[in-house]
Amino acid sequence: MPIDEDTPENANEVPPLPDGRTPEEVARHFGVSPRRIRQMARELGACRIFGNKMFLLPADIEAILEASKPKPRAAPYRPGGDYEEVLKRLDRMKKEAAPKTSKKRREPSTGRDTAELLQLRERMKREEAARKKK
Numbered sequence: 001m002p003i004d005e006d007t008p009e010n011a012n013e014v015p016p017l018p019d020g021r022t023p024e025e026v027a028r029h030f031g032v033s034p035r036r037i038r039q040m041a042r043e044l045g046a047c048r049i050f051g052n053k054m055f056l057l058p059a060d061i062e063a064i065l066e067a068s069k070p071k072p073r074a075a076p077y078r079p080g081g082d083y084e085e086v087l088k089r090l091d092r093m094k095k096e097a098a099p100k101t102s103k104k105r106r107e108p109s110t111g112r113d114t115a116e117l118l119q120l121r122e123r124m125k126r127e128e129a130a131r132k133k134k
Helices: 023-030 034-044 058-067 082-096 112-133
Strands: 048-050 053-055
Touching: 023 034, 034 058
Parallel strands: none
Antiparallel strands: 048 053
16 A cells, blocks of 8 residues: 555654744844844845744845945055046146136115115205204
């Protein structure tokens, strides 16, 4: 009699699950905050979320570690490199740029009514000065 795979002995066996970890476990292992692990995992899309539960597979943890690598610094200055060409271009751009004009102070613009009032005030000052002289 052939053994069927759906026998009761095989029905109780559970297939092995992937080796997932919670953000808390990963954070504890690396000595960082779980909040930071969750944030990076979401930004990178390197996590599995079911409802309000998050877990990380080994590939996700590798992606987070790779993203947290420091970026290399720019190459140091070397004479004869591109740096001198950039300086020459900047000098040319400065020479070609139009000279800046100085900003002259302008009197505030006055409306017609304001101008008439100013003229009236000046006339009244002159009349007052003329009266004081008499």
